[in-house]
Amino acid sequence: MPPTDPPRMLEVKSMEESAYKIKLFNPLAEYKRYEGEIASSVAKTLQSGRYILGEQVALFEEELARYLGVEHVVAVASGTDALTLSLAACGVGPGDEVVTSPFTFIATASAILRLGAVPVFADISLDDFNLDPASVEGCLGERTRAILPVHLFGCPAPMREILEVAERHDLVVVEDAAQALGAEIMGQRVGNLGTAAAFSFYPTKVLGGYGDGGAVSTNHAEVAKVARMLRNHGAAERNLYLTLGYNSRLDELQAAALRVKLKHVEEMIEERRAIAAAYDRVIAGGPVEATRQPQGARHVYSLYTVMCEKRDSLKDFLGAAGVECGVYYPRPLYRNALFEKAPFRKGDCSRAETACGEVLSLPLYPALTESEVAYVREKLLDWIKALERGREPIAESRQAGGPR
Ligand SMILES: Cc1ncc(COP(=O)(O)O)c(C=O)c1O
Known part of the structure; x- marks a missing residue:
């Protein structure tokens, strides 16, 4: 196999990233x-x-x-x-x-x-x-x-x-x-x-x-x-x-x-929770599952992570519509090369394995605007409806997506 060319690979990655209209994180906006x-x-x-x-x-x-x-x-x-x-x-x-x-x-x-x-x-x-x-x-x-x-x-x-x-x-x-x-x-x-x-x-x-x-x-x-x-x-x-x-x-x-940020952290957390509630409403009872938080707990949504059997299809569909999503985490820690040498023990971790194959994190940060949240909801719903109609949703072209 010819050696990989790192500079070209980097270039492709940055082009892909710039295609997203709605980012997964946006520390600059905050x-x-x-x-x-x-x-x-x-x-x-x-x-x-x-x-x-x-x-x-x-x-x-x-x-x-x-x-x-x-x-x-x-x-x-x-x-x-x-x-x-x-x-x-x-x-x-x-x-x-x-x-x-x-x-x-x-x-x-x-x-x-x-x-x-x-x-x-x-x-x-x-x-x-x-x-x-x-x-x-x-x-x-x-x-x-x-x-x-x-x-x-x-x-x-x-x-x-x-x-x-x-x-x-x-x-x-x-x-x-x-x-x-x-x-x-x-x-x-x-x-x-x-x-x-x-x-x-x-x-x-x-x-x-x-x-x-x-x-x-x-x-x-x-x-x-x-x-x-x-x-x-x-x-x-x-x-x-x-x-x-x-x-x-x-x-x-x-x-x-x-x-300075600590003075504002409660308002930022409440915004995160409100966006999460808006996402929860759109996916309730469908093929995409939200986190069920423990009774009486306060979740602060540093990431909004759902589970979905057709995770890769959902990720591609949202990505093509300009919505950046992330997979946290793609493999259990013990499947990293580090643990070929590092010592560890494990029990049965089959639920962790399932999670790695099905999780997807959606954009969520305090400066996300109402219209951006509405756009993500709309695209989620489009994917869910297409799936419910028995048709595997098709990812549109990247150029088409994103709110104005
Ligand atoms: C669960 C968890 N533990 C530990 C860390 C390590 O934090 P830092 O990146 O500040 O070293 C992170 C950060 O990404 C994390 O998500």
Whole structure:
């Protein structure tokens, strides 16, 4: 076979992307809404002359802790680091097993591996794509130290049942709340329920920054103290290093922007929920299934993900109409080449396998306009109706699609 030509491949990809009239994510549109406030906060921070661990990070930690209702927040350089530091601060180390979901972003498992620990993959529920507590219990072993539930797509995991399993077996629970800032269950915001939790401020997240960023939240002073030390080279104070740490500090500039976004996060979440409800209404009872969130939970829809047996047909049809969709996630984590060498264990993950073949995420972000939402709904309905008439829907030409 001739070698692949990378520059040409890149060119084709960018042409395809520009054909979408409605993007899956649009961090720029979100930025534009708060541009004045963000620019002024960032400019003031630039003028302050303090760019690392200054006032902005300290204030952001206080404000985020208040928003989440937790005692401590430690701002770090990414959601991946927030997971690694949370697990480490909770005592997870080499040889320990951590039970988690195989249907998530790779960072959930790589944070475990990074500490020399071993991910153990349990199955998910197809109602909400989150860990199934019974499967978690079936996967426990002698070396199990922690459970790492992921609040996937912004839908809180069944924490009551997971905490009960943890209690019965004396395990630590660390929440992967990277996608779920503002989500609620058991009357509390996520980030409050486990021993520690990790958040991500990747630009497309519910609270998106303008680069990488993350945070550890906890109600345990000792966990916060260790996470704080680990993010800054293991230093207890200046020039006093107690342990091997990381350089994982959130920048002042990111904190300055995130403080502005945090003030508006509730309005952005309500917009996400309203768009999700509009999509729910159009697909109710048809061949496309929406997430069934747990009773009393608040889903924040960092992604609006449906299940559909004819997923690829739906994706092609919407794509040709100018609506960008995404597959999160196309394979369970253990099917990545990484795990040909990396250690892991798994239970029966057949529901995770099914999800990988059938999920599709539709455009959803706060700055999506009413006419764009109406257009996506219309195209969804066109596809559903064609299918119901017994005709496989045909994707139109790319050029035709999109609202004005
Ligand atoms: C479920 C989950 N966990 C962890 C992460 C890692 O966050 P970051 O990209 O900020 O390192 C992400 C981010 O994409 C995520 O979606």
